[in-house]
Amino acid sequence: MLEDLRTVLSSPEYMGYFWQGFGHTILISLIAVAIGLVLGFIVAIVKIAATQNKWMKIPAFLCNIYTTVVRGTPVAVQLFLMVFVIMAIPGVKPAAIILTFGINSGAYVSENIRAGILSVDKGQMEAGRSLGIPWTQTMVRIVFPQAIKNVIPAIGNEMIALLKETSIINLVGATVGQLTFDINAAASQIIPKVGYLAPTIVAACLYLIIVYAMVLIIKLVEGRLRKSDRR
Amino acid sequence: MIAVKNLYKNFGKTPVLKAVSTTVEKGEKVVIIGPSGSGKSTLLRCMNLLEDPTYGEVWVDGKLITPVDPYLHPDLIALSSTCRRLCAEGMTEEDAVARIKREDLLRKFEGAAFRKAVRSRYKENYLDINLVRRKIGMVFQHFNLFNNKTVLDNMTLAPVTLKLKTKAEAEERAYALLRRIGLEDKANVYPSTLSGGQKQRIAIVRALAMEPEYMLFDEPTSALDPEMVGEVLELMKELADTGMTMVIVTHEMGFAREVGTRVLFMADGAIAEEGTPDEIFSAPESPRLREFLSKVL
Numbered sequence A: 001m002l003e004d005l006r007t008v009l010s011s012p013e014y015m016g017y018f019w020q021g022f023g024h025t026i027l028i029s030l031i032a033v034a035i036g037l038v039l040g041f042i043v044a045i046v047k048i049a050a051t052q053n054k055w056m057k058i059p060a061f062l063c064n065i066y067t068t069v070v071r072g073t074p075v076a077v078q079l080f081l082m083v084f085v086i087m088a089i090p091g092v093k094p095a096a097i098i099l100t101f102g103i104n105s106g107a108y109v110s111e112n113i114r115a116g117i118l119s120v121d122k123g124q125m126e127a128g129r130s131l132g133i134p135w136t137q138t139m140v141r142i143v144f145p146q147a148i149k150n151v152i153p154a155i156g157n158e159m160i161a162l163l164k165e166t167s168i169i170n171l172v173g174a175t176v177g178q179l180t181f182d183i184n185a186a187a188s189q190i191i192p193k194v195g196y197l198a199p200t201i202v203a204a205c206l207y208l209i210i211v212y213a214m215v216l217i218i219k220l221v222e223g224r225l226r227k228s229d230r231r
Numbered sequence B: 001m002i003a004v005k006n007l008y009k010n011f012g013k014t015p016v017l018k019a020v021s022t023t024v025e026k027g028e029k030v031v032i033i034g035p036s037g038s039g040k041s042t043l044l045r046c047m048n049l050l051e052d053p054t055y056g057e058v059w060v061d062g063k064l065i066t067p068v069d070p071y072l073h074p075d076l077i078a079l080s081s082t083c084r085r086l087c088a089e090g091m092t093e094e095d096a097v098a099r100i101k102r103e104d105l106l107r108k109f110e111g112a113a114f115r116k117a118v119r120s121r122y123k124e125n126y127l128d129i130n131l132v133r134r135k136i137g138m139v140f141q142h143f144n145l146f147n148n149k150t151v152l153d154n155m156t157l158a159p160v161t162l163k164l165k166t167k168a169e170a171e172e173r174a175y176a177l178l179r180r181i182g183l184e185d186k187a188n189v190y191p192s193t194l195s196g197g198q199k200q201r202i203a204i205v206r207a208l209a210m211e212p213e214y215m216l217f218d219e220p221t222s223a224l225d226p227e228m229v230g231e232v233l234e235l236m237k238e239l240a241d242t243g244m245t246m247v248i249v250t251h252e253m254g255f256a257r258e259v260g261t262r263v264l265f266m267a268d269g270a271i272a273e274e275g276t277p278d279e280i281f282s283a284p285e286s287p288r289l290r291e292f293l294s295k296v297l
């Protein structure tokens, strides 16, 4: 067993695959997280705005369909649908994959942000409105900053889940050199040659490193934001 | 002048305000008292539209802030299809209008002429609520200071965001107000570090930073420890002495008597009795009021 591990770790070819996968996993996750945050933010705002603006009712209805469908179906199914049906055009596979994860993450993030906004005391909005500040500005300057503080941990967890979910990219096929060749794909590439154990352990360690780094970053961001209401 | 006309408010099916009408004139200090759940807060919150009335109108300085309530305008009712139908059946217009009012006969669709008249009446009279709120300060039971802003930012946010003052002007005014209440040294702390009495006094001067013409208070001392009630009432008294128009919901009967120029006693969503503090506290007429006063005095 240690033998296998040593073989893998000392082989430039194998480790080359892993480092490539490592980079790709981070890159894919980063773009997907960015898409998810933007999407989640917009969807949450639309849903909240619909409670007091009738023009937002129809967009909010569409947003509800979006979150229901995305959260109600497995991401693997979404991935197949996107890659082999909706965006089954040669050459756009990496984009289709990243988009799938972004759209998937957006649904969960939006629910987190929405819950965060609703958790802010109603009196904050009322105080802003009573001073004549319009709804949108009160939202942006008062409610939202407080909501974000409350949901950073939940959104952080969501990002970590997203990172780990990207390991199913391999299901739709990935070849060396493609953007979609991630850590798990690298492991699959090596498994036929040295067996399951060693590549799997290396892959697990690489994921663990990224997740741990994310945990540290999330803690840092949380600490920064908490400073403003030091007791 | 804040004029509340025939106001109804239902929460779901529960009626909370029933046909409340009153007018707050400039310079008045109107105190609203009454048992818990009688609709005092709801009435107050309708005055700056934090609560949307179900029926009725609210006017501030001659400007309408709610939708038009056709029942308050006989000339509008006369344009409705229902009224025309009743007239065709042989009623005089006057009788038809009276009957429609009495029996609540207006439907959702009353014809194009009616709809157009209602809309133009609204356009002629309404003023954007955000503009109206600038001159109506509000103080809440639970202070509602912005938790993510320092005391100074709490006070300058509205004037600066609404471009009524430059940042420097707003800060100068904020410091002057803080000096007035002796809390200058708290300018740069966050609300969570303040005592209840300090929070409420800052909430009051935050509203004053907008230089309002009216101030609404919803039980400003109810959430305070007893030893802090005095400092808040003191500030409110000072404010009253400056001639500010105030509407105050409170359980502090001594304060009501001393500061109020008119007292409204609310029970079951209606104004059950109304008068000067002397009339209300020394010579209560209705049994409800007498019973209420015997409990709180």
Ligand SMILES: Nc1ncnc2c1ncn2[C@@H]1O[C@H](COP(=O)(O)OP(=O)(O)OP(=O)(O)O)[C@@H](O)[C@H]1O
Pocket (backbone or CB within 6 Å): B011, B016, B034, B035, B036, B037, B038, B039, B040, B041, B042, B043
């Ligand atoms: N948002 C709401 N939804 C449903 N019911 C409400 C709402 N706000 C108030 N009510 C109900 O309306 C009634 C009147 O409430 P309101 O707060 O105006 O009373 P109040 O006279 O201010 O009482 P208190 O002295 O307890 O503050 C109460 O029965 C209350 O339960």
Ligand SMILES: [Mg+2]
Pocket (backbone or CB within 6 Å): B040, B041, B042, B218, B219
């Ligand atoms: Mg109340």
